Amino acid sequence: MENYQKQMKLLAEKLTQMILTLLKISEDEKGWISSSELCEAVQLNFYPCCPEPNRAMGLAPHTDTSLLTILHQSQTNGLQIFKEGAGWVSVDPHPNTLVVHTGDILHILSNSRFRCALHRVMVNSARQRYSVAYFYGPPLDYVLSPLLLLTPFPRFRSLSIKEYIGIKAKNLGEALSLISTIQN
Ligand SMILES: O=C(O)CCC(=O)C(=O)O
Numbered sequence: 001m002e003n004y005q006k007q008m009k010l011l012a013e014k015l016t017q018m019i020l021t022l023l024k025i026s027e028d029e030k031g032w033i034s035s036s037e038l039c040e041a042v043q044l045n046f047y048p049c050c051p052e053p054n055r056a057m058g059l060a061p062h063t064d065t066s067l068l069t070i071l072h073q074s075q076t077n078g079l080q081i082f083k084e085g086a087g088w089v090s091v092d093p094h095p096n097t098l099v100v101h102t103g104d105i106l107h108i109l110s111n112s113r114f115r116c117a118l119h120r121v122m123v124n125s126a127r128q129r130y131s132v133a134y135f136y137g138p139p140l141d142y143v144l145s146p147l148l149l150l151t152p153f154p155r156f157r158s159l160s161i162k163e164y165i166g167i168k169a170k171n172l173g174e175a176l177s178l179i180s181t182i183q184n
């Protein structure tokens with residue numbers, strides 16, 4: 001597991017470098033990427049068979065708080081992602097394939113250019129399922145701000161990751177709109 005985490009960290013660092021370069025974030029602002037201070041976690045999810053799958057949910061719809069999440073799923077369907085205009089779409093497992101979810105932190109940093117992925121997990125009556133999620137993001141005291149992109153129209157106010165986690169713990173799916181600068 002330790003080695004798995006190490007390999008996932010290397011992959012997450014590479015992906016983050018590519019994404020932040022694409023967003024024209026300066027080298028100075030990318031300093032945290034390989035630091036030992038960053039926020040990372042491995043989570044093991046297990047979904048046993050369920051005799052009445054239509055009356056239960058493996059994991060309720062949510063977005064990940066991370067900058068990105070790298071997910072390994074066993075060879076059982078269940079993961080679905082919400083796609084604007086299409087509704088819930090299955091993300092079926094393929095051998096030797098990882099799924100990358102964009103999280104809230106990337107949504108804020110990129111000023112909504114990389115939108116966080118709303119996803120959920122359905123259960124199965126015949127087969128159990130497991131997944132291994134690796135969550136990756138900047139350190140807790142990192143100040144998140146779309147202003148880093150020098151955009152004239154930041155859609156979110158600046159705040160530390162720690163503060164954002166606190167807001168999300170109390171408000172779940174409403175957290176992004178609570179820090180939005182755009183009035184509805
Ligand atoms: O089990 C899955 O495929 C998804 C797990 C997940 O969304 C999570 O751990 O946040």
Ligand SMILES: [Fe+2]
Pocket residue numbers: 062063064119
């Ligand atoms: Fe998730």
